Amino acid sequence: MAWKLLLSFFWLGLCRAGGLLSPKESPSREVKDLGGLWGFRADWSEQRDAGFAGRWYLQPLRQSGPVMDMPVPASFNEITQDPNLRRFVGWVWYEKEVLPPIRWLQTETRTRVVLRIGSAHYYSIVWVNGVQVTEHEGGHLPFEVEISHLLADAPGEPCRITIAINNTLTPNTLPPGTIQYMPDESLYPKGYFVQNTHFDFFNYAGIHRPVLLYTTPSAYIDDITVTTDLIGNIGLLQYLVSIQGSPRYSVSLTLHDGDGKVVATGNGSAGELKVPNPILWWPYLMHERPGYLYYLKVVLSAEVDGTISEDSYTQTVGFRTIRVTSNQFLINGKPFYFHGVNKHEDADIRGKGLDWPLVVKDFNLLRWLGANSFRTSHYPYAEEIMDLCDAYGIVVIDECPAVGMKDSANFGNKSLQRHLAVMEELIRRDKNRPSVVMWSVANEPASELAPAGQYFKTVIAHTKSLDPTRPVTYVSNAKYNRDQGAPYVDVICVNSYLSWYHDPGHLEVIQLQLNSQFDNWYKTHQKPIIQSEYGADTIAGLHTDPPLMFSEEYQSAVLKEYHAVLDQKRKEYVIGELIWNFADFMTNQGTTRVLGNKKGIFTRQRQPKSAAFLLKERYWKLANESLCLTPPKYDDVCLPSAQQLKRS
Numbered sequence: 010m011a012w013k014l015l016l017s018f019f020w021l022g023l024c025r026a027g028g029l030l031s032p033k034e035s036p037s038r039e040v041k042d043l044g045g046l047w048g049f050r051a052d053w054s055e056q057r058d059a060g061f062a063g064r065w066y067l068q069p070l071r072q073s074g075p076v077m078d079m080p081v082p083a084s085f086n087e088i089t090q091d092p093n094l095r096r097f098v099g100w101v102w103y104e105k106e107v108l109p110p111i112r113w114l115q116t117e118t119r120t121r122v123v124l125r126i127g128s129a130h131y132y133s134i135v136w137v138n139g140v141q142v143t144e145h146e147g148g149h150l151p152f153e154v155e156i157s158h159l160l161a162d163a164p165g166e167p168c169r170i171t172i173a174i175n176n177t178l179t180p181n182t183l184p185p186g187t188i189q190y191m192p193d194e195s196l197y198p199k200g201y202f203v204q205n206t207h208f209d210f211f212n213y214a215g216i217h218r219p220v221l222l223y224t225t226p227s228a229y230i231d232d233i234t235v236t237t238d239l240i241g242n243i244g245l246l247q248y249l250v251s252i253q254g255s256p257r258y259s260v261s262l263t264l265h266d267g268d269g270k271v272v273a274t275g276n277g278s279a280g281e282l283k284v285p286n287p288i289l290w291w292p293y294l295m296h297e298r299p300g301y302l303y304y305l306k307v308v309l310s311a312e313v314d315g316t317i318s319e320d321s322y323t324q325t326v327g328f329r330t331i332r333v334t335s336n337q338f339l340i341n342g343k344p345f346y347f348h349g350v351n352k353h354e355d356a357d358i359r360g361k362g363l364d365w366p367l368v369v370k371d372f373n374l375l376r377w378l379g380a381n382s383f384r385t386s387h388y389p390y391a392e393e394i395m396d397l398c399d400a401y402g403i404v405v406i407d408e409c410p411a412v413g414m415k416d417s418a419n420f421g422n423k424s425l426q427r428h429l430a431v432m433e434e435l436i437r438r439d440k441n442r443p444s445v446v447m448w449s450v451a452n453e454p455a456s457e458l459a460p461a462g463q464y465f466k467t468v469i470a471h472t473k474s475l476d477p478t479r480p481v482t483y484v485s486n487a488k489y490n491r492d493q494g495a496p497y498v499d500v501i502c503v504n505s506y507l508s509w510y511h512d513p514g515h516l517e518v519i520q521l522q523l524n525s526q527f528d529n530w531y532k533t534h535q536k537p538i539i540q541s542e543y544g545a546d547t548i549a550g551l552h553t554d555p556p557l558m559f560s561e562e563y564q565s566a567v568l569k570e571y572h573a574v575l576d577q578k579r580k581e582y583v584i585g586e587l588i589w590n591f592a593d594f595m596t597n598q599g600t601t602r603v604l605g606n607k608k609g610i611f612t613r614q615r616q617p618k619s620a621a622f623l624l625k626e627r628y629w630k631l632a633n634e635s636l637c638l639t640p641p642k643y644d645d646v647c648l649p650s651a652q653q654l655k656r657s
């Protein structure tokens with residue numbers, strides 16, 4: 010059967026490295042959050058190797074030198090007043106002592122204890138009680154390791170977790186960067202170097218997402234893969250469950266609707282559930298019931314040494330379909346128009362550290378704006394954010410951290426292998442999410458370079474082999490007739506900054522140039538197009554008439570010119586518009602940046618500039634045009650939890 014083939018693709022591609030299920034509590038699983046204050050030290054030695062030479066991981070960090078408090082999750086860059094720590098490049102050391110509950114360590118229960126790091130930028134090495142347990146490359150995806158054996162050695166004793174993190178980027182990391190030494194000692198201090206990057210955001214570093222300990226029984230559910238389809242009015246849910254720890258087991262599944270009612274049951278580690286008339290997962294503002302989720306409860310009974318143990322895990326599921334034609338993007342068979350934003354996981358003091366008030370505020374602002382989608386520019390966002398996209402019906406273009414690939418050195422085999430590995434990790438993490446409707450494998454690579462063609466052909470083919478259910482794109486700023494990778498994408502995503510980087514100040518050329526941009530891309534490739542970035546830097550509070558660059562009026566004027574063309578082209582083949590950017594964000598210092606990039610329609614403190622009101626009016630108008638049922642007003646539309654409150 011076709012779905013079995015489909016799942017086996019998924020399976021073959023992803024099972025090699027095991028699963029990466031989000032840690033969740035269940036009757037058989039506990040989760041302990043290790044957030045809070047950690048010990049911290051940057052290694053200031055010239056080669057940044059004092060920590061390894063002195064084996065700082067072998068004893069408490071305070072015994073090898075001074076230690077400061079560092080919050081986790083947070084970037085370390087903005088926490089102190091030290092400009093050198095703000096721009097530090099090299100190894101930093103984090104440490105935390107934790108006391109695992111004694112019940113986790115009793116030999117008869119044989120609990121697995123797993124250490125999971127939501128993300129740490131960029132390269133991490135982890136020790137537990139001085140023993141190296143894992144290392145991981147990549148700053149935006151989770152990694153984990155079982156540490157039960159190390160805890161069992163000293164039950165009741167605190168366990169010391171040491172994490173060394175290096176934010177150095179090289180031509181083969183994702184994103185890439187280079188270290189430039191300044192050897193002229195008449196100009197620079199001895200050993201002076203800087204890190205150069207070709208991306209436009211500050212390279213915040215540290216432990217950015219929650220660090221957790223979680224438990225499972227020794228025989229456990231390692232991974233779950235679900236895909237959904239609709240045949241007539243029957244919802245089909247195909248599942249694959251991967252089990253570790255025992256060859257003798259049985260798996261039972263129950264699918265619950267949003268009210269907890271069981272709507273289907275199944276057995277075995279692979280199969281299909283049928284749900285008549287399922288409530289579909291709809292994007293926000295496309296339906297009065299967006300983001301509807303079902304809950305697949307998977308229960309494992311396994312025999313270990315003659316006794317039966319149980320593990321259970323609940324996987325969220327959304328029934329929805331995606332199809333791309335030459336000029337449309339269809340969700341559940343209906344044309345979907347992306348009216349949304351590009352974001353960054355960026356805010357003042359915490360840098361890129363996950364912060365719940367900020368997360369929820371941003372979703373409230375998206376709702377205020379009438380945005381139905383965003384792109385995770387330019388790296389995967391926290392799982393906590395993705396969970397809310399699933400729940401609220403926010404459509405996501407899930408982008409990997411391939412940004413700033415501007416040099417031919419970024420298209421060699423080493424970069425390619427890294428790129429393929431990152432796509433595997435990303436798909437492993439986000440494959441079950443209904444909110445994710447497309448993968449973006451890069452942002453503005455030098456796709457006009459000759460090696461880019463074969464490079465992106467390979468990355469896209471690999472992505473599709475791992476996930477045959479979703480379209481793939483990358484975001485281009487190359488010329489339509491020079492882009493080597495465009496033949497391989499499903500949707501063309503184009504960035505342009507007309508009357509900003511090109512013809513600055515000349516609003517009058519936007520419409521002509523934008524029309525040509527769209528027509529040229531469409532004629533050449535016959536694929537649907539998203540305007541994936543456009544905008545203008547704007548200092549909040551700066552006003553001019555006539556509109557001049559950097560004023561609020563100029564930003565609004567740029568948007569209006571773009572919108573006039575988008576309104577024509579969306580009747581033909583343009584399937585979306587994503588403003589650059591949702592909010593102002595920090596960048597490297599430079600002559601074109603005033604405390605960061607100011608193209609936000611909100612300030613970094615999340616206050617609206619004039620353009621936010623303009624966009625809000627437009628997005629709500631667009632939403633009301635595409636609604637299938639009663640058009641909601643923004644103040645009627647609440648978070649799902651608030652809806653539930655209303656119902657009860």
Ligand code: GCB
Binds near residue numbers: 606
């Ligand atoms: C772009 C990049 C984005 C920048 C933006 C800008 O094309 O994709 O990362 O921040 O332009 O403002 O220059």
